[in-house]
Amino acid sequence: MRKDIFTGKVTSINHEKNYVSVAYMHNDRKKTITCRMSEKETGDETHEKVKHIYRVGDEVSFRVKGVNRGAGMIAYNLKFLYNNELQHLLDKAAADNRFIGYLKKVDDAWFIKERGSYIFFPLELSKWENLPSEEHLNEAVEFRLLHTDKPGRISAELFSHDYIPAFRKAIQAFKNNTPVEAVVTRISPYAIYVDMYGGSLQSKLPLTKGQGSDLKEGDRLHVRFTYLGNTRIVIETL
Missing domain, CATH: 2.40.50.640 (OB fold (Dihydrolipoamide Acetyltransferase, E2P))
Known part of the structure; x- marks a missing residue:
């Protein structure tokens, strides 16, 4: 088993089989080797909190070992270096x-x-x-x-989004500053959770001490959108 550390460039990625092909030079000869992308199979010792997503053009370092009783070679301990x-x-x-x-x-x-x-x-x-x-x-x-x-x-x-009908309605209501009806679905010590447009959109109202005591699940409120984003909707009561 070789312990040398090699460097090369990712030339292709097979997402279905979860491996990358890496081109590198060895003894003045250009070679290609494959490596699995999972942490276990790459032998990644860095244990990064965010796993690197390998891309074509990545410059990487790796080690090489034999497989099938020495009949072939694969790369392991694949580590990202940079990508110009x-x-x-x-x-x-x-x-x-x-x-x-x-x-x-x-x-x-x-x-x-x-x-x-x-x-x-x-x-x-x-x-x-x-x-x-x-x-x-x-x-x-x-x-x-x-x-x-x-x-x-x-x-x-x-740049072009195909939003669901309820979100398109919310965008129009936000632009026009138009109130919409919201139904209370849950009340916690910190927030009032509501559904809008028949349950297609959800948001919450922050709850301060003493508020919301007169509300219960199923109650209807009129709210206004103050922020619409791809992951978050912010509303306020009238």
Whole structure:
């Protein structure tokens, strides 16, 4: 078993079988080797809190060991070093966070493959957004990068959203500053939880001491949206 540490570049990723192919030089010869992406199989000793999402172009270090009684070799202890192509996209995003890519699906997970670099980014969808249709796979879409300050969590968000009808109504009510009806579903010592639009949207009202004592589940309130986001809805009572 070899203990040398090698460096190379990720050239392809098989998401379905969960392995990467790495090109590297050894004894002045270009070679390719595969490595499983799971922490157990890579032998990752860093135990990072946020698991790195490997992408084409990643410069990595790894060790090599024999398999099948020495008939083949695989990489293990795969560790991310840097990715120049990804850094180029991050630099561009700082000035103009608009890119073109193609919708991809691996198992039940959606990705966007950036057109120029072929880097895959997980697609981040709102909890009030419909999943893309498989009819649109491989179609060109515009997207922005999210969490660019945390390389291990970078994801993509579409510029064009297919929100559920209730969220589209909420957007219109927010723009027009129009009150909507909310139904109390739960009361805790800290908040009043409500449903809107027949239970399609949920939010909560902060509860201070002495408030909410006259409310019970099923009561109806009139509220106004103060913030609408892909992961959070903020409301206030009238």
